[in-house]
Amino acid sequence: MKLRVLVPLLLAVAAAIGLVVGGLLPSGGNGASPTASSSATATASATGSPSQSASPSPSGSTTTSSQSNFKITKLAPGEKPPQFVVVSFDGACRLDLWKHYLDLQKAVGAEFTFFLSGLCIVPDNQRFLYHPPHKAAGTSAIGFGTPSFIPGRITNMTAAYNSGNEIGTHFLGHFCDANGVDSWNQADWRSEITQFNNFLDNWPKVTGLSNLPPLPFTSAVIKGGRTPCLGGKRSQYLPVFKSFGYRYDASGTGSLRWPTKVAATGSNAGATVPFTASASSSMWEFPLQSIQVVGYGRSQLSMDYNFLYAQNKGVTTGSTALCNRARTSTTASYLKAFNAVYNGNHAPLIIGNHFNTWLCGAYRDAITTLVTTVHQQHPDVQFISFIDLANWLDAQTPAVLASLRGLGSQSE
Numbered sequence: 001m002k003l004r005v006l007v008p009l010l011l012a013v014a015a016a017i018g019l020v021v022g023g024l025l026p027s028g029g030n031g032a033s034p035t036a037s038s039s040a041t042a043t044a045s046a047t048g049s050p051s052q053s054a055s056p057s058p059s060g061s062t063t064t065s066s067q068s069n070f071k072i073t074k075l076a077p078g079e080k081p082p083q084f085v086v087v088s089f090d091g092a093c094r095l096d097l098w099k100h101y102l103d104l105q106k107a108v109g110a111e112f113t114f115f116l117s118g119l120c121i122v123p124d125n126q127r128f129l130y131h132p133p134h135k136a137a138g139t140s141a142i143g144f145g146t147p148s149f150i151p152g153r154i155t156n157m158t159a160a161y162n163s164g165n166e167i168g169t170h171f172l173g174h175f176c177d178a179n180g181v182d183s184w185n186q187a188d189w190r191s192e193i194t195q196f197n198n199f200l201d202n203w204p205k206v207t208g209l210s211n212l213p214p215l216p217f218t219s220a221v222i223k224g225g226r227t228p229c230l231g232g233k234r235s236q237y238l239p240v241f242k243s244f245g246y247r248y249d250a251s252g253t254g255s256l257r258w259p260t261k262v263a264a265t266g267s268n269a270g271a272t273v274p275f276t277a278s279a280s281s282s283m284w285e286f287p288l289q290s291i292q293v294v295g296y297g298r299s300q301l302s303m304d305y306n307f308l309y310a311q312n313k314g315v316t317t318g319s320t321a322l323c324n325r326a327r328t329s330t331t332a333s334y335l336k337a338f339n340a341v342y343n344g345n346h347a348p349l350i351i352g353n354h355f356n357t358w359l360c361g362a363y364r365d366a367i368t369t370l371v372t373t374v375h376q377q378h379p380d381v382q383f384i385s386f387i388d389l390a391n392w393l394d395a396q397t398p399a400v401l402a403s404l405r406g407l408g409s410q411s412e
């Protein structure tokens, strides 16, 4: 079920999220070396390596998005659960899409999860500050930040956090090749996350932008992420997530079913564990869900690039007719999956998106229609972030959680 992102699609992701696909990619190797196309023009002062800066002290605390307006309810045994929908974005760089989704969430009172690609705020001319595992310094599979876009990104991240949305991580270099995240050990993941946190916490130095208001949050608010291409070995990254205080992983693949807990430490990291497992040794698993791709006779993960693969072989452009077909299909698919859980086991519906306008904006439009339609038709449905979902689940008794999980996978 796991779909490996093809190189062209990866570059499309970079373009979609507004990164500079520079000439610093390794030549050869994965054969993906693109032509140099740096558009970096602004200057930024180099003021020290982020890796030498103080790292926040991750400690498994339960700090969450303090701005969230979500009210946690505790279910009585047998009580009908709320219907949650969790919409999350990988990358979260493009300014026009920041505006679109922040407008959308405000209009309907939704809260989304934004998994930042940290290199969106590392200017192309500061790329050598990044030391990726098993790659040369200054290497990235998705490029680095276009300097002129970075102030707007900081502003949007501020607005997103202050509006109750969750800030999570999609990490840095987005390496999905044979020498990428699948080969990383715990030390590699620790390096990646430490650097991500330092870029985020020291962004004025990294960017040279000293005239903007400070971000209203630090890396301490990050409680979960989604790995590049859903890759990486869980035995390697989950213990590191745990050491940084993360409380969930959104990189898995699953079905329309209530979430479970997985071991986050020890040799069985990634294995399902009972709901009574301690918070210090486990975390929530919030997988993308296999849902029907309406009109295409198959199922795919509830993520835009997986739909793009099913609908157009991963090609991000197409004719108006093709775009319309993909838009109609994706919208119908989201609504079908929603109606299945809403009228069935009430499992949270989990939708992933890459902050893009692939196929004339088909996936952006499908999410927008899903959110607005469900909001109009079912005011009881709550669009919440992953961390709010984790907090809600943690507030329930193990018996209630086990009974919800016991409802099994919802068919469509």
Ligand SMILES: [Zn+2]
Residues within 6 Å of the ligand: 013, 090, 091, 170, 174, 227, 228, 229
């Ligand atoms: Zn990605």
